[in-house]
Amino acid sequence: MSNPTAAMIVIGDEILSGRTQDTNSNHLAQQLTMLGIDLKEIRVVSDDERQIIHTVNALRMKYTNVFTSGGIGPTHDDITADCIAKALGVSIDVRADARAALAENYKNPEVELTDARLRMARIPDGATLIDNPISKAPGFSIENVHVMAGVPAIFRAMLAGLLPNLVSGTIIQSKTVNVKLKEGDIAKMLGVIANENPDVAIGSYPYYDDGVFGCNLVVRSADAVMLENVTALIRKAFTSD
Amino acid sequence: MSNPTAAMIVIGDEILSGRTQDTNSNHLAQQLTMLGIDLKEIRVVSDDERQIIHTVNALRMKYTNVFTSGGIGPTHDDITADCIAKALGVSIDVRADARAALAENYKNPEVELTDARLRMARIPDGATLIDNPISKAPGFSIENVHVMAGVPAIFRAMLAGLLPNLVSGTIIQSKTVNVKLKEGDIAKMLGVIANENPDVAIGSYPYYDDGVFGCNLVVRSADAVMLENVTALIRKAFTSD
Structure with missing residues (x-):
């Protein structure tokens, strides 16, 4: 069975x-790789309603999971939650559980939970909340779309709570061989190795650092033995190790 | 007249x-902002032929310029040039001018310009070369699609040569006001200011740093006076400066 897929x-x-x-x-991307969920796009x-709606609808039909970041705060330019509701054709309103989560953040919620802040408790109908341990305003999952904050620390905290709930796949393991040669010097032989080992993916990632060219050859496979064998082959062909 | 647009x-x-x-x-993004070209997406x-072709065709119809990075090296996983040719329905082959540019990189091109390296001189029919001052293998522009290397130093060098040839637009200037308040405390007033100044774009970018919340309010406008006025208004409303 092929792995679950994702788009961001x-x-x-x-x-x-x-x-x-x-x-x-x-x-x-790093987190999904460790779970065997293939990030495809x-x-x-x-911050444009039409573009957000169009993109969400294009991707949620195509991939197992869609993750979003950004646009769920209290200011006028935070339109993500409303766009998701429109994309899925559901209503959206302040929800009691989201309001309660948000209220935890304030000593005096009756005063501090202003109308602006309450926008952060607007949740599309049918969604499940994603916990926000940092600033409390929750994200949410609706169908296969997972909506999270843009602030990196909060995005990461929300994602950490969400990922254990998702269906994972076969973990693709990888090994990297650093080669201090130009790609052009290894391309032919590397192509032969890639061709002879179609069940292993081999990527060549050139770099240019302080006037020196080199490349990292990354071998990927779900099969540990095959991964080891092809990595050894590559190491022998292009390095003096 | 509205600004030229772009996708990456x-x-x-x-x-x-x-x-x-x-x-x-x-x-x-930074370079285009300085030229008044609006990056939209x-x-x-x-590295998948179908996905590359589909994406190039979707975006080149929609935006003034499309830029690509990555996949134009000599190894088996470098398929961008061929995909671009297929997307535009033109043929692709080693071209004399690209071969000559590439040859500059080698002391003994008759020997060193291997078949693998010559793949980097494969240019879609009708394209114009983009100079690569670092490793010589050129990028190319075909119609409104500009194809460049993925290695950052080379991408930047190619882009620097390309940008002066593009039609630029009205430069959107911006001013940033750092506010040491939570977004929820400013959202209402900020919404009023945004609403009263529809020709100025105001973005609120919250951050969370070492346990402290704050936000950067970015005001954008092509009109310097309006930009100054709205920035002053925001500074007065939310800071003690």
Whole structure:
């Protein structure tokens, strides 16, 4: 059986303007790799209702899981929850359990839970809350869409609570061989090795550092013996180890 | 007239596995912002022919410019150039000018320009070369699609040569006000300010650092006076400066 799949949607003009470097998708990618869930696609979109709705609907039909980050705070530009409700065709309103979670964050919730803050308790109908141990305002899962905050520490904390609930797959293990040669010097032989071992994926990731070219050859397989054998073959072919 | 638009396609399994943090799209975003070209979307896709072709065709129809990074080296997993040719329905072969550029990199090109390296001189019919001052193997532009290397230093060098040839737009200037309050404490007033100044974009980017919450309010406008006025309004409302 093939592994569950996933897509990530990073929502936020600040990524597209270059102001902020997205790191949430890299963290998600690492976590999913350890669970055998194959991340197939990442999309960064702006704080634009039409684009968010279109992207959520395109990806939730295609992949086992869709993760989003960003746009669930209390300010006017936080439109993700409403967009998700529209994308799934469900209503959205302040929900008692989300309000109660949020209230934990305030000494005097009757006063401090302003209308603006209560926007963070608006949850699409039928969703399950995702716990936020840091600032309490919850994320949520609805069908196969998991909606989380953009602030990296909060995204990570929410994800840590969510991941144990997802169906995992066969973990693809990998080994990396660092080769201090130009890709062009190894490409032919590497192509032969790749061709002769179709059940192992071999990626070549060149780098250029301080005037020196080299590449990391990453071998991936769910089969530990095959992984070991092909890695040994590559090490023998291209390194003096 | 509205600004030219752009999309970025990052090609590479190493990003989706979490092995590598993509930084090319952040660099591109910053460069485009300085030119008044609006980056609307970033997609990260795997080294998969169908997905690359589908993504290129979806985005080149929709945006003024499409930039790609990754997959143009000499190894078996470098399939970008061939995918671009297929997406645009043109042929692809080793081209004399690309071969000549590549040859500059070698003392003895007759021997060193192996078949594997010559793959890097395969250019889709009708494309213009993008100079690679670092490792010589060129990128290329075909119609509105600009194909560059994934190694960050080379991506940046190629982009620096390419950008002056593109049509630029009105530069959106921005000012950032750091506010040491929780978003919930400013959301209502900020919403009023945003509502009263529809020609200025106001984004709120919360952060959580060492147990302290705060946010950066970013005001964006092509109009310097309006930008200054709204920034002053925000500073007065939420800071003691």
